[in-house]
Amino acid sequence: MKIRDFLIGVATGVAATIIIKETANRVSPYVPANHVLNNVKAAFKKEAPIDGSWIYMKTEDFYNGVTTVPVYKGGISRIMNGEMESFEFAADARSGIIVDLKRL
Known part of the structure; x- marks a missing residue:
């Protein structure tokens, strides 16, 4: 096998990987909402049991003071100290990643 053939094979593999990754990001660039809710619930369960939770499955734009990012909005309720x-x-x-958290 010539070095030229080997390098062509490597370049083809790298190009195919980049194309597949870009296509996958265009099809589904967001983390599934239920995964986000499960991660938030896991973080809250470290302190106290959760009584209820919800999440909107569609993204909304959120301005954090610097830039606008697409977010899922949701909520958690729990009983803490009665x-x-x-x-x-x-x-x-x-x-x-949670970008905003408000206690109601």
């Missing part, structure tokens, strides 16, 4: 606590959150739809 009192009901409710929270609303906005999670980045691309990474699932």
